[in-house]
Amino acid sequence: MxxxxxxxxxxxxxxxxxxxxxxxxxxxxxxxxxxxxxxxxxxxxxxxxxxxxxxxxxxxxxxxxxxxxxxxxxxxxxxxxxxxxxxxxxxxxxxxxxxxxxxxxxxxxxxxxxxxxxxxxxxxxxxxxxxxxxxxxxxxxxxxxxxxxxxxxxHLPKPDPNVARISEIVRMIQADRSVLKVEDAVQLTGMNMRTMQRLFDRYVGVSPKSVIQRYRLHEAAEQIDQGTVRDWLDLSTSLGYYDHSHFIRDFRAIVGVAPNEYRQAQI
Structure with missing residues (x-):
């Protein structure tokens, strides 16, 4: 163990x-x-x-x-x-x-x-x-x-080949910070977009877009927690948000507060 x-x-x-x-x-x-x-x-x-x-x-x-x-x-x-x-x-x-x-x-x-x-x-x-x-x-x-x-x-079921397939796609999305949108995941994997969306609904429970978004917001929260963020625009750009206001909206919608409010809460 x-x-x-x-x-x-x-x-x-x-x-x-x-x-x-x-x-x-x-x-x-x-x-x-x-x-x-x-x-x-x-x-x-x-x-x-x-x-x-x-x-x-x-x-x-x-x-x-x-x-x-x-x-x-x-x-x-x-x-x-x-x-x-x-x-x-x-x-x-x-x-x-x-x-x-x-x-x-x-x-x-x-x-x-x-x-x-x-x-x-x-x-x-x-x-x-x-x-x-x-x-x-x-x-x-x-x-x-x-x-x-x-x-x-x-209660062990029989292995399903799609489990390994989906698990690897999610691992790649998490590891590769250049994957910023679903089209990037499609290009990386060679999988048809509709097929990917259908498999994620069935096997993961949320969309590929949601998976990408939450991993990038994990990155944002971690950097804020560690005190390494000096410029909000640089952070949002590094996470694939070319519109800074879009990053703020996503962060607020998912985390519940704006990035600056999140940082203030731990001080």
Whole structure:
């Protein structure tokens, strides 16, 4: 079991504040299930002597299976940000599926899950409360991971070649900052635009445009958090926004505040 704990990943907004409030550990899945699962993650916090902390996240384009006391379920890709109130002491165990990796389990367009959640009963036919209690009662990350992997192996679908195909396209979009619009992704992959849009709806749950946009806004938020932004126009241009006002509109629409307001909130 390899722990990939490091700095908080992109998408955790105001990460410099967040890393003082909770810990995040990530673990590689076993070879037999890595076709579907990107990694496991565990968040823990102890704020018994502090005020509650509201953590906001701009999610990656992945479905997550989450075990949290009284709030377990399967969560589709959020369309904007989502916020989570951390108070007292607690923990969450999660399974982050590869982009497209949950489709073979659901066997229905992942877009049906976007911006919402569903129960383990609805997908796997098992009692959510019972499995939640069993997983969260285990004494360490390794045992929780083994129990959840055993559960997934019991319900493992056949590999779908489109999962690897879509997962690689999303990886390229994330890694290649020259991909600024859907046409760039089409040129990079050689895939027909309509085919790409159809596959993203079915396997990822959001459009290629949305995936590109959220990765670029991840970049923007990270640079703001790190204090490396000196000029808003330079930042917007580097992210592919040739109209600075368009960048501000997108940032506000997705993150909820303008870039300058976002920076002021962490001072």
């Amino acid at each position: 390899e722990n990939q704990t490091a700095k908080l990943p992109k998408g955790v907004l105001h990460a410099l504040i967040g890393q003082k409030k909770f810990s995040l550990a990530r673990y590689e899945p076993s070879a037999g299930i890595s076709y579907f699962v990107q990694h496991y993650w565990v968040v823990r916090w102890d704020l018994r002597t502090e005020q509650p902390h509201l953590q906001t996240v701009l999610a990656h384009p992945n479905v997550n299976l989450v075990f949290e006391k009284g709030a377990s379920g399967i969560f589709g890709v959020a369309r904007t940000t989502s916020s989570h109130l951390l108070k007292g002491q607690g923990q969450v165990f999660g399974v982050k599926f590869r982009p497209g990796g949950f489709y073979p389990f659901l066997n229905a367009p992942i877009s049906k899950l976007s911006g919402t959640s569903t129960s383990l009963e609805a997908v796997f036919g098992v009692a959510t409360d019972q499995l939640e209690k069993e997983v969260l009662s285990l004494p360490n990350d390794e045992q929780m991971m083994k129990r959840v992997e055993a559960f997934l192996f019991e």
